[in-house]
Amino acid sequence: MLEKLILVLNCGSSSVKFAILNPLTKKKYVFGNVECLFLKDTRVNITINSKIYQKKLPNYTDHFHALSFVFRFLKKNCFKYYEKIYGIGHRIVHGGDQINCSIKINKNVLEIIRNSSIFAPLHNPANLIGIDISYKFFPYLKNKNVAVFDTSFHTSLPKRSYLYAIPYEFYKKYKIRRYGAHGISYSYIMLKIEKILKKSRKELNIICCHLGNGSSITAIKNGNSIDTSMGLTPLEGLVMGTRSGDLDPAIIFFMYNKLGLKIKKIENILTKKSGLLGINNKNSDCRYLEKNYYNSQKAKLSIDIFCHRLAKYISGYSSLMNGKLDAIVFTGGIGENSFFIRKKVISKLSLLGFHIDEHLNYTVKENKNYFINKKNSRFILVIPTKEELFIALETQKLIDNK
Ligand code: ADP
Numbered sequence: 001m002l003e004k005l006i007l008v009l010n011c012g013s014s015s016v017k018f019a020i021l022n023p024l025t026k027k028k029y030v031f032g033n034v035e036c037l038f039l040k041d042t043r044v045n046i047t048i049n050s051k052i053y054q055k056k057l058p059n060y061t062d063h064f065h066a067l068s069f070v071f072r073f074l075k076k077n078c079f080k081y082y083e084k085i086y087g088i089g090h091r092i093v094h095g096g097d098q099i100n101c102s103i104k105i106n107k108n109v110l111e112i113i114r115n116s117s118i119f120a121p122l123h124n125p126a127n128l129i130g131i132d133i134s135y136k137f138f139p140y141l142k143n144k145n146v147a148v149f150d151t152s153f154h155t156s157l158p159k160r161s162y163l164y165a166i167p168y169e170f171y172k173k174y175k176i177r178r179y180g181a182h183g184i185s186y187s188y189i190m191l192k193i194e195k196i197l198k199k200s201r202k203e204l205n206i207i208c209c210h211l212g213n214g215s216s217i218t219a220i221k222n223g224n225s226i227d228t229s230m231g232l233t234p235l236e237g238l239v240m241g242t243r244s245g246d247l248d249p250a251i252i253f254f255m256y257n258k259l260g261l262k263i264k265k266i267e268n269i270l271t272k273k274s275g276l277l278g279i280n281n282k283n284s285d286c287r288y289l290e291k292n293y294y295n296s297q298k299a300k301l302s303i304d305i306f307c308h309r310l311a312k313y314i315s316g317y318s319s320l321m322n323g324k325l326d327a328i329v330f331t332g333g334i335g336e337n338s339f340f341i342r343k344k345v346i347s348k349l350s351l352l353g354f355h356i357d358e359h360l361n362y363t364v365k366e367n368k369n370y371f372i373n374k375k376n377s378r379f380i381l382v383i384p385t386k387e388e389l390f391i392a393l394e395t396q397k398l399i400d401n402k
Contacts, residue, residue: 013122089395094120095149153183156224212332213241241284244274327379
């Protein structure tokens, strides 16, 4: 029988990630990315069956030309996989407050993605280019493109957590509200944790921390997102690599009124120059900061502020769970890899009944046993997220259900 493969596309603001995989066997045959779109050093990295290809593209290449290059390259260099693609899954960053599940792409869906661009101006237009170019290269799969949204996991948020305490008309007229993000990652974690804890989704009460360059945390009660730290945009919430997360909005007035900074400049400071990078003024990479924790006060401060805020969020969210909390889950580049951060954060949460087992925490990656808590503790788990696999599974499900 012909193997059926899914092409997954994730078009970011300045990068594109792609993969060809079999959702049934979970085997990933091809994956890669294009880095530095619209910049000087645009380049493509493609791995086909563990063989790595690296190509330089013309400077300032855009999404359309980068993806055209990638698709032509795949057709030429791995036709045996290319020809087996029978569906295309697109990661869509923002679907507004209407779409609560993955969906086959048609004119209506395109319109919703277009209309939601106002809240994800760097991402949704890029996602639309990804769809457009898929139609061009795979015209025979036109009705087999599926949109998987980062916002749909959070459409269960109750009004009390998604509304901001600003005049109500901003919500009514302009849809200013919390939408959240990282929903694809949270959805995958829920699939996985159902199996690990042997409970159905609606029995699960979890606080999940997705910690990467972008970080967020979500309170999941009876399987539903009931609060999440990212807001109208992914700028709110935890301390991130270069994003500030929560701050007093009056800081913006100060920068504007007293320092005379333009709004574009302030946006640039809060999204690209703040967070871990802003505090230590050198590096946003958690590995660098951990390495320098004991010999650089600023590196120490960056990590301490990160952990302080994360612990505060976890404690706050625990009060929303009606006394039922099965586990804290760590995922994302930092959540999966940094035993140092996990230890620091959990050490602040003993009042809630969380105690880390240092050995399990240190070895969880190689042992793949998920659990890092002591016996007398509530569960603490480390689960590697697999957003591409989740997109492929959703795509396959929708295509096969016709
Ligand atoms: P993104 O939000 O861009 O998807 P990732 O989930 O890839 O980000 O996470 C990137 C972060 O993970 C970086 O801060 C990086 O330093 C951190 N990270 C990766 N590996 C390790 C490690 N072994 N120890 C500590 N931090 C790590």
